Amino acid sequence: MKVNEIILYKVQMKMRNPFTTSFGTEQDRLFLLVEAKNEEGISGWGECVTSERPLYSEEFTQSSWHMLEEFLIPMVLKKEIQHPDELQEKFNMYKRNNMAKSTLEAAIWDLYAKSKGEPLSKALGGVKSTVEVGISLGIEDNVDDLLKSIQQKTDEGYRRIKVKIKPGKDINVLQQIRNNFPDIPLMADANSAYTLKDIDTLKAMDQFNLMMIEQPLTAGDLIDHAKLQKQIKTPICLDESIHSYEDARQAIELGSCKIINMKVGRVGGLTQAKKIHDLCEKENIPLWCGGMLESGIGRAHNMAITTLSNFKLPGDTASSSRYWDKDIIEPEVVVENGQLHVPDRPGIGFDVNREEIKKNTIEMKVFR
Numbered sequence: 001m002k003v004n005e006i007i008l009y010k011v012q013m014k015m016r017n018p019f020t021t022s023f024g025t026e027q028d029r030l031f032l033l034v035e036a037k038n039e040e041g042i043s044g045w046g047e048c049v050t051s052e053r054p055l056y057s058e059e060f061t062q063s064s065w066h067m068l069e070e071f072l073i074p075m076v077l078k079k080e081i082q083h084p085d086e087l088q089e090k091f092n093m094y095k096r097n098n099m100a101k102s103t104l105e106a107a108i109w110d111l112y113a114k115s116k117g118e119p120l121s122k123a124l125g126g127v128k129s130t131v132e133v134g135i136s137l138g139i140e141d142n143v144d145d146l147l148k149s150i151q152q153k154t155d156e157g158y159r160r161i162k163v164k165i166k167p168g169k170d171i172n173v174l175q176q177i178r179n180n181f182p183d184i185p186l187m188a189d190a191n192s193a194y195t196l197k198d199i200d201t202l203k204a205m206d207q208f209n210l211m212m213i214e215q216p217l218t219a220g221d222l223i224d225h226a227k228l229q230k231q232i233k234t235p236i237c238l239d240e241s242i243h244s245y246e247d248a249r250q251a252i253e254l255g256s257c258k259i260i261n262m263k264v265g266r267v268g269g270l271t272q273a274k275k276i277h278d279l280c281e282k283e284n285i286p287l288w289c290g291g292m293l294e295s296g297i298g299r300a301h302n303m304a305i306t307t308l309s310n311f312k313l314p315g316d317t318a319s320s321s322r323y324w325d326k327d328i329i330e331p332e333v334v335v336e337n338g339q340l341h342v343p344d345r346p347g348i349g350f351d352v353n354r355e356e357i358k359k360n361t362i363e364m365k366v367f368r
């Protein structure tokens with residue numbers, strides 16, 4: 001397979017509602033798309049999950065644009081590629097910058113699957129045709145609004161509710177949620193807002209029968225999470241601490257977590273995600289697929305990877321309409337009774353809406 005042309009798009013789309021976590025609020029998404037075309041004019045698509053500012057990790061949208069333009073695209077353009085797995089080794093001469101790497105690699109995976117006439121889920125080794133999903137709710141100014149959102153999303157059939165917590169908005173919030181929803185599958189994402197000094201608060205969360213607490217401590221940490229896991233009942237799920245296969249291996253060996261939130265962009269692409277998936281399956285560490293407020297292209301890739309056997313817990317891949325007045329794919333992603341039907345058409349299985357992409361593109365560059 002040879003990639004004849006690559007187009008890099010910088011896209012600006014306003015989400016329907018602001019999304020607040022312990023490290024900030026986002027509503028105007030500024031992200032990148034990569035379109036990779038082969039000799040037959042077939043296009044594969046990938047989405048970069050960075051934000052405009054490096055709040056989640058060290059990467060941000062402009063850093064990814066530079067990485068792709070200067071280093072990664074030239075490694076792929078006009079080169080013969082037998083299989084997308086080859087890219088991880090090529091890209092690893094450059095340190096980290098996983099979200100930038102993942103954008104291009106995902107586009108090549110989509111193109112590879114399309115050129116074989118195979119759904120991306122199948123090309124990845126997926127075994128499911130439907131996947132269960134939950135929803136991630138941002139921090140609300142007042143708990144009543146949060147309780148209303150939980151009721152609405154539970155009524156819509158989402159299989160688990162993820163709420164964001166931070167010091168001062170944790171025990172009181174979780175208590176009110178449990179007072180109103182004693183039995184719903186519930187988890188909390190701290191986005192690294194705590195330290196071991198908060199051990200009493202973190203222990204107190206054991207009373208709420210949470211499915212997990214996601215990334216309570218510093219991004220990148222494994223040691224303190226291992227100490228914490230020994231002191232609390234609630235399973236720890238890691239997100240911002242797992243950037244590679246090695247991180248996952250060490251986290252499992254240290255006992256830093258019992259669950260991992262898989263984000264294809266954070267780990268550098270679908271090939272690395274598969275490797276981590278297989279390790280976790282062997283070590284009985286269940287996965288679920290996290291989200292990064294993606295458009296439909298990133299959402300489609302998330303659906304495909306979630307079909308692998310060890311994605312055992314509902315992820316964050318909610319409906320397009322949760323985020324966008326109009327998504328850039330057709331049909332849009334629609335959750336029905338807490339489930340997504342994975343398309344069995346070639347590649348990501350959705351058509352891109354070029355008009356919608358053009359309308360939202362603020363910059364683009366064609367590489368031939």
Ligand SMILES: O=C(O)CCC(=O)C1=CC=C[C@@H](O)[C@@H]1C(=O)O
Binds near residue numbers: 056291293318
């Ligand atoms: O709905 C989604 O796409 C998930 C949103 C979500 O929970 C997150 C998005 C981006 C970074 C984080 O704030 C957070 C997460 O940690 O999972």
Ligand SMILES: [Mg+2]
Binds near residue numbers: 191215240
């Ligand atoms: Mg998280």
